[in-house]
Amino acid sequence: MVTPEKSLLAPMVRKLEIWSPLDEHDKAAILALPHRPRRLGHAQYLIREGDKAEYSSLLISGFAFRSKVVAGGGRQILAVEIPGDMVDLQNSLLGLADHNVQAMTSIELAMIPREAILSLAEASPKVARAMWHETLVDGSISREWTANVGRRDAKARVAHLLCELSLRLKHAGLAELDNCELPLTQEQLGDCLGLTPVHVNRMLKLLRAEGLIGRTKRSVQITDWKTLAAAGDFNSTYLHLDLEGRPLVDWD
């Protein structure tokens, strides 16, 4: 194996390889990217809207999210990032941050200078393609969120988000569909969905009453993923996880 398990960037190789095949030389180049580890505490900002973006980071552990704040003070969460995600490829390549990136839990990340990413992309078309692909999937998720927030009622929105997160976690090997830790407060769920925390609470209660989810202390437990997906009008196509046409979920 060329991939030394010890490197912080190993998950990046693993993720990019999903999008586009990489040869040994490409993988080595990724692992050779300059980077430095960083830890952020709960709620700390990685970057703020309007900042110059100098780094792009790989999320090693913990959860993060992107957000924007509108005039009245309302906050919209735009994406939830899980371990293995490239956080902020967007801001860093565009140069100027158009949104905030913030730690949801305490997190560990590997910060890679923007310039290093760019020159690797220039040197290796395959890696460039894989990173491009990663941002395209990100865009696809963003479109689905727009549709979710714009055209589904509160109950479906909540169900949809739970399905997306659990499925992404499963795909990353971090959880099972029917038992996953989602460290989102109800206020954060609301900010993802364009709802108030109070209303999120009521919708969770409703889903609980219907037996689709259960409760553990602080995290959601999904007890009936399939029905939840139906309730949330959830179709995983937009996550582009099943590249060879094999669906990720065995339905029966």
Place this chain on the structure above:
Amino acid sequence: MVTPEKSLLAPMVRKLEIWSPLDEHDKAAILALPHRPRRLGHAQYLIREGDKAEYSSLLISGFAFRSKVVAGGGRQILAVEIPGDMVDLQNSLLGLADHNVQAMTSIELAMIPREAILSLAEASPKVARAMWHETLVDGSISREWTANVGRRDAKARVAHLLCELSLRLKHAGLAELDNCELPLTQEQLGDCLGLTPVHVNRMLKLLRAEGLIGRTKRSVQITDWKTLAAAGDFNSTYLHLDLEGRPLVDWD
């Protein structure tokens, strides 16, 4: 000039050059891309969700939009494309369409095979970077739309959308800020904004009463862009139009 004005793809060079500098060789390669012209009538589909995406198209004239349909039959418009935009770089690179693309007016486009785009990207890092950048800006717009739909009230949403479209048209040299043709029906505006056409109508009436917009037969006329931008909580940063730090709009 290397760029023959006669080529259908000239606008593509013009657009990509904004994102990343291209040398003569790159420009020639873009113009040499295989492509065939196509016309679509009002409301015709370019591609539907679930289709295999074989082509990526450059919009030559007319307007198009992307959309998704949710369970209840509700439609969410995800983006409005104007002449000069690369329509469907997203679907085509991801291979499987995760949303519809549809003509809003009758349109002309140049269809470029997916494979040709990919091999050009592989051959020329600069062009690849520019196309990547284009999709990143698209993602940025998508995030702003999520925030718009999720966290702004109806009046602000409408104002925000009008500002975005007029500014993009101005940037493309197709209109002035305070006099622009937007061929969207009120139903389509509603589908962009997560509102019903009836309510869009009321909001337009309101904005008209405040003197921010006027009415011509079928298209919106903006009479006070600056105030409209304030009403819509509009900040153009997310469009990434002002690369050198020069704002596109002279405020005073």
Place this chain on the structure above:
DNA sequence: CGCCGGTTTGAGTCCATTCAAGAGGAGTGG
């Protein structure tokens, strides 16, 4: 223990929706 952030629940309000009906244009065909 007592605070504190997050959750839960209730009551009343409001923004946007639904339902419904009419008006205005653009295009078509007799």
Place this chain on the structure above:
DNA sequence: CCACTCCTCTTGAATGGACTCAAACCGGCG
């Protein structure tokens, strides 16, 4: 040229889903 249709816009009235306000509850932690 007029009648007719279709689509979009417009307006009113009633409904409802989500919000606001407010209070109580709960678990974790210093």
